[in-house]
């Protein structure tokens with residue numbers, strides 16, 4: 040173990056380190072490394088990106104095609120080695136993947152150019168190989184003979200998992216997450232605390248504000264503050280002013296500012312018509328990731344107002360205070376922002392998570408749902424514990440993940456609907472569907488409907504993550520009672536045929552466990568995205584990744600991996616990176632994206648085997664994990 | 673409360689209107705679930721809830737539309753009050769502008785809603801005033817005393833002002849606290865009683881009526897309820913919901 044550390048980890052900088060002073064000192068020349076992602080120069084730290092530090096004696100990187108970086112992280116870049124072993128696709132290699140087409144759920148991918156962006160002709164062949172070959176890709180003949188390989192092998196029996204590093208060897212200072220558990224605490228009001236004994240000053244409040252690792256701000260191009268995640272606007276008004284001045288300066292010069300770095304904080308700016316969106320992050324997210332988060336906030340605003348209304352407001356009076364028209368949606372913006380800060384796999388992957396069900400069961404639900412469909416219905420969804428159970432939709436309309444993200448956020452993350460009880464009738468605009476008008480959404484939770492004569496008996500209510508919701512969307516604002524009737528019929532039907540209980544049990548069973556999927560694989564966690572279905576599956580966060588900081592630590596790794604794989608100039612198909620805290624592996628083919636994380640000294644071979652088991656599992660379970668087809672009418 | 677003999681039951685469509693954050697959803701939550709949430713989030717669109725109210729001679733099933741008070745939802749309101757038989761127009765008695773908003777709603781209802789609609793004006797958050805003892809036991813009388821001497825009294829709308837207005841417009845009038853539950857059930861009971869028998873379409877055949885309801889609740893009949901307007905103030909029945 041120590042030997043290996045000598046060789047591989049020369050410095051104490053973890054891969055989560057903040058030290059990315061690009062260009063301050065040129066990193067040592069690296070052999071055979073494809074151009075890293077463009078993100079590296081934007082200040083976001085990549086897995087395996089060279090950090091400034093002293094050179095080390097690297098593991099003989101040529102031998103094992105692993106690169107060691109001065110900060111102690113190592114990465115495998117499948118350049119020559121991968122192409123060398125690429126072979127034509129054996130017949131029927133893709134047979135297990137029933138739906139490489141878009142027809143499926145009718146979900147349109149987040150970035151439509153995603154596929155073309157990341158799939159190069161050169162690298163296509165190897166990725167078409169059937170699953171099961173990852174081991175040979177990263178742990179093939181080439182490697183087995185190397186001294187380092189043998190050294191790694193010998194370590195694999197003793198692999199502390201990724202999650203154990205949390206308490207044993209690290210305090211959160213090392214991971215840059217110090218104080219993250221207080222990230223979502225409110226900054227106390229002046230008025231409230233003045234009445235208490237220890238009165239709080241504005242300086243104290245500013246200090247608390249500055250301690251946040253993530254900020255989001257929305258302001259109008261005229262400089263009017265609209266919303267900010269932390270701190271009331273009176274506290275941070277001057278900061279908003281500075282931000283506005285900086286942005287306007289560049290706007291004026293016809294050279295819009297996209298982002299900049301100050302200290303260890305990355306500022307990313309999104310301009311949408313009369314609105315400026317600013318994200319300030321010390322969580323080492325890439326510019327692209329931050330920008331897509333800002334875009335989601337913009338979508339939330341459109342969802343409230345529609346695009347023509349927003350334009351109208353500012354066309355008439357550029358100095359309008361948008362806070363009034365958006366009143367009451369602050370909590371939606373905040374809960375959206377907070378899920379990004381906590382780390383939201385669905386947002387990172389631009390995909391949805393489904394409830395795992397047997398194919399026949401899902402079929403039964405879809406059919407009942409379709410059969411009982413009201414004429415007024417546009418989309419119908421059943422969602423359990425935040426996971427999609429069933430969707431029905433017209434053939435010509437697909438559902439966009441970013442629209443669903445807004446709906447899920449409204450239903451499951453913010454309290455407005457969930458806490459109210461009863462049934463809800465919500466006008467909303469789904470901007471990806473049509474940003475010009477409103478739809479009307481009927482929402483009811485299957486257990487939560489009050490229909491009691493007696494005062495409600497205090498039976499244990501199901502925790503929110505277990506709640507089953509039915510969502511019926513119509514363009515007709517008068518269709519509440521029709522949709523309500525449909526809901527009642529669907530509930531009766533699903534209760535009668537037993538599928539409601541099945542849904543309930545499946546929800547309670549939770550996410551798949553690694554120990555069931557790949558026993559002994561020593562992998563701590565994974566994300567698997569089915570690209571064709573625009574859906575993903577992930578292993579359970581319990582027990583190790585449930586607390587805020589542990590979860591963020593995991594999600595940060597995924598963000599870095601994802602950024603490395605999706606950088607504009609990145610054509611990586613497989614990335615294996617090792618840092619002081621973790622080893623991680625990303626693997627992208629036209630069919631899937633797999634990201635997994637393990638303890639730092641898991642050998643590549645063992646990790647690859649684990650990854651293969653996950654791929655095989657996903658292939659085997661595809662029709663249970665994902666909604667394929669869905670109900671189309 | 674097992675009613676072995678079916679009583680006539682009828683549905684009453686009721687809509688809640690009023691400025692944002694006056695406590696409409698909180699009143700409904702208190703009435704339906706006997707619960708209160710300190711930081712209730714704003715309603716989006718509208719919520720639909722039902723709650724039955726057992727009167728001695730009949731059962732009223734309230735179909736409640738709890739609308740969002742935010743300005744941008746105002747245009748949807750007609751959809752909810754169009755066929756309503758009753759409306760609860762709520763203001764926050766610590767916020768004078770909310771009474772102005774309430775008056776606008778009353779005017780709109782009188783213009784646009786069905787002619788027979790029963791309207792109750794409700795001043796909520798009584799627990800924030802000094803004349804409230806802050807308990808649900810407190811009876812309706814104390815709200816008549818509109819003195820606001822003590823410090824810590826957040827009352828900004830006097831009982832007299834609102835009550836006078838309610839009388840002029842023939843509205844039922846209550847001051848409530850969703851937080852303590854004070855007067856909340858009474859509002860709904862008074863509305864149930866004020867709905868003219870003739871406007872109730874009975875869902876079930878006539879049943880043996882009087883007296884069978886839980887005796888514990890019946891003492892509410894004795895409670896003084898400020899009933900304004902032409903409707904018969906004596907036809908009060910206990911609501912056992």
Ligand SMILES: Nc1nc2c(ncn2[C@@H]2O[C@H](COP(=O)(O)OP(=O)(O)OP(=O)(O)O)[C@@H](O)[C@H]2O)c(=O)[nH]1
Nearest residue numbers: 693694695696697698710714715741797849850851
């Ligand atoms: N002290 C006190 N607070 C109350 C009372 N009723 C409601 N509140 C609080 O006032 C705030 C707003 O209450 P809501 O019930 O959401 O108000 P609303 O009228 O439904 O608001 P919208 O849905 O936005 O129209 C919440 O924080 C409640 O906790 C009350 O009787 N006393």
Ligand SMILES: [Mg+2]
Nearest residue numbers: 696697714715
């Ligand atoms: Mg409300």
